Amino acid sequence: MKQLLLKPVCIAVLLCAFSLIACAGDTTKVATNSKENADDVILKLPDGFTASVFAEGLGHARHIAVNTNGDVYVKLANLKNGKGIYRLRDTNGDGKADDITGFGDIAGTGIAIKNGYLYASTDEEVFRYKLDAANNVANPDKPEKIVTGLLSRHEHEAKAIALDNDGNLYVNIGAYSNACQVADRQKGSPGMKPCPILDSAGGIWQFKADKPNQTYGDGIRYATGLRNVVGLNWNTATNTLFVMQHGRDQLHDLFPDLYDTKQSAELPAECMYELHKGSNCGWPYIYYDEFQHKKILAPEFGGDGKKTAGEDAQDPVVAFPGHLAPNGLLFYTGNKFPEKYKNGAFIAFHGSWNRAPEPQKGYLIAFVPFKDGKPAGDWEIFADNFSGGPELTASGHAKHRPCGLAQGTDGSIYVSDDSKGTIWKITYTGK
Amino acid sequence: MKKSRLLTLTGILFLFSVLLMALTKTGSSNQNKLAASIERGKKVYAERCLTCHQADGGGVQNMNPPLTKTKWVLGDKIQLIQIVLKGLSTGVEIDGDSYHNVMASHADLTDLQIADVLTYVRNSFGNKAKTVTEAEVRSVRAKTK
Numbered sequence: 328m329k330q331l332l333l334k335p336v337c338i339a340v341l342l343c344a345f346s347l348i349a350c351a352g353d354t355t356k357v358a359t360n361s362k363e364n365a366d367d368v369i370l371k372l373p374d375g376f377t378a379s380v381f382a383e384g385l386g387h388a389r390h391i392a393v394n395t396n397g398d399v400y401v402k403l404a405n406l407k408n409g410k411g412i413y414r415l416r417d418t419n420g421d422g423k424a425d426d427i428t429g430f431g432d433i434a435g436t437g438i439a440i441k442n443g444y445l446y447a448s449t450d451e452e453v454f455r456y457k458l459d460a461a462n463n464v465a466n467p468d469k470p471e472k473i474v475t476g477l478l479s480r481h482e483h484e485a486k487a488i489a490l491d492n493d494g495n496l497y498v499n500i501g502a503y504s505n506a507c508q509v510a511d512r513q514k515g516s517p518g519m520k521p522c523p524i525l526d527s528a529g530g531i532w533q534f535k536a537d538k539p540n541q542t543y544g545d546g547i548r549y550a551t552g553l554r555n556v557v558g559l560n561w562n563t564a565t566n567t568l569f570v571m572q573h574g575r576d577q578l579h580d581l582f583p584d585l586y587d588t589k590q591s592a593e594l595p596a597e598c599m600y601e602l603h604k605g606s607n608c609g610w611p612y613i614y615y616d617e618f619q620h621k622k623i624l625a626p627e628f629g630g631d632g633k634k635t636a637g638e639d640a641q642d643p644v645v646a647f648p649g650h651l652a653p654n655g656l657l658f659y660t661g662n663k664f665p666e667k668y669k670n671g672a673f674i675a676f677h678g679s680w681n682r683a684p685e686p687q688k689g690y691l692i693a694f695v696p697f698k699d700g701k702p703a704g705d706w707e708i709f710a711d712n713f714s715g716g717p718e719l720t721a722s723g724h725a726k727h728r729p730c731g732l733a734q735g736t737d738g739s740i741y742v743s744d745d746s747k748g749t750i751w752k753i754t755y756t757g758k
Numbered sequence: 759m760k761k762s763r764l765l766t767l768t769g770i771l772f773l774f775s776v777l778l779m780a781l782t783k784t785g786s787s788n789q790n791k792l793a794a795s796i797e798r799g800k801k802v803y804a805e806r807c808l809t810c811h812q813a814d815g816g817g818v819q820n821m822n823p824p825l826t827k828t829k830w831v832l833g834d835k836i837q838l839i840q841i842v843l844k845g846l847s848t849g850v851e852i853d854g855d856s857y858h859n860v861m862a863s864h865a866d867l868t869d870l871q872i873a874d875v876l877t878y879v880r881n882s883f884g885n886k887a888k889t890v891t892e893a894e895v896r897s898v899r900a901k902t903k
Contacts (some may be wrong), residue, residue: 387820404820481847481848481849481858481859481860482858482859482860484858503860504860505860510845510862510863511847511860511862512860512861512862513845513862513863514806514862514866515866516862576809577809579809580805580806580809583805680809680810680812680818680821680822681809683808683809683812683813684804684808684809684813722814723812723816723818724816728819746819
């Protein structure tokens with residue numbers, strides 16, 4: 328009898344205690360997150376740099392591009408008020424956008440400006456909008472369709488874009504797979520050799536920047552063996568395309584006998600590649616191990632974590648820690664940052680998820696100094712604390728996630744966040 | 759008369775207490791069963807689900823759906839069991855956010871492992887829903903191609 332009566336009482340007491348704790352937790356949360364506002368984090372930057380919020384509350388703000396007059400264009404992964412592109416204009420030069428206008432009912436990731444046109448992509452197509460003499464979009468409701476019919480199969484579907492100086496458009500077509508297994512991400516399912524995905528995805532395709540309605544047959548597979556690229560950019564110093572690959576996931580989940588959770592969190596490296604026509608970066612057959620400094624045969628294809636392979640595949644230019652998800656790449660050509668930044672690479676790391684159960688990492692902007700077109704030193708953290716603190720980084724519940732990068736006409740750089748849609752402007756104010 | 763009344767009363771009291779004891783026992787043995795299933799399910803979760811859905815069931819923005827406060831987890835058990843058996847490659851939408859990543863089939867897990875992991879998920883991360891039994895998984899598996 329006693330036991331019976333005590334039980335519900337105990338449960339009730341426990342429930343009360345729990346709800347009190349839960350409520351207390353919620354209150355704190357509301358206090359810091361009530362306004363969708365980037366005041367909730369203070370970015371950590373090298374001495375002499377300052378960051379200010381240029382715009383906020385834009386939602387899933389992916390890549391960004393800056394026009395010759397300083398306007399910032401933002402591509403959204405989800406339409407906001409029915410619009411997929413936002414133009415941010417700072418009319419009074421106070422470092423904050425005060426004239427914000429949306430257009431285009433196309434959601435996606437890619438955006439770039441070249442020769443008086445604004446290019447923007449969905450997960451299947453690339454469009455362009457003419458910019459008029461007054462630097463406005465001439466026909467916001469009537470973009471020209473440049474590329475159509477690209478594969479988008481629920482994985483690595485974002486079509487990041489870049490343009491060179493010779494009238495070419497480069498489009499990432501990510502592999503709709505983790506490691507080209509017969510059954511994607513299924514334990515025990517073997518790798519397919521040759522990997523049939525590579526015919527139409529898992530690489531960078533080159534199209535003409537001004538020819539309408541191109542599709543696979545009109546373009547060429549410029550580079551292959553790239554699992555997924557989101558950050559890419561044309562390097563005007565080398566006149567080549569640089570890309571950041573998102574390395575494969577789940578080494579431990581799929582091969583617990585070969586990789587423990589710690590190795591699976593660290594491997595493989597997130598790689599920067601310099602591409603040329605015909606480049607092959609080796610996916611899915613190999614991955615790059617930044618500790619052994621070797622291309623390792625993927626376990627789906629008979630690898631054991633040690634066997635090397637991929638003699639025909641390129642080595643990375645830079646290898647970063649695993650799963651940090653490089654989503655933005657920018658080569659700094661401005662004159663306002665200290666000399667060491669000239670022609671160097673900024674990389675926006677969106678932050679990891681595949682390091683679980685180990686702590687997550689990333690949510691930062693990295694910098695790699697370059698000299699004569701090659702890295703001239705180790706990579707370093709340039710901007711940090713987008714997450715809001717070490718605990719939010721470790722848990723993966725980052726407040727902001729860096730995605731896009733663009734250089735301002737005044738030599739500053741812009742960073743987009745696709746979690747809450749904050750756009751930061753980072754300037755150098757030191758002497 | 760008096761004696762028999764007393765006897766009846768004692769009898770009723772006795773029966774009542776037996777019933778109470780039985781109820782308590784069933785209750786606590788059910789509790790034990792649930793706790794054991796959750797404990798086993800947690801291990802399966804760590805090996806098969808945690809990387810994508812995260813330790814707290816919160817999922818990953820745009821990619822892997824959260825397992826908290828969603829009808830996908832708390833609602834129809836048959837659909838939930840089928841997702842584990844067949845995987846999911848069409849993506850899902852929850853509260854206006856879409857999640858695209860491919861989920862592999864986990865049909866190689868035993869009926870008991872699937873029951874355990876689903877019971878764990880339905881009773882963790884703030885979720886509270888009925889257990890999933892081995893028999894239920896067996897029945898869904900038999901009908902799933």
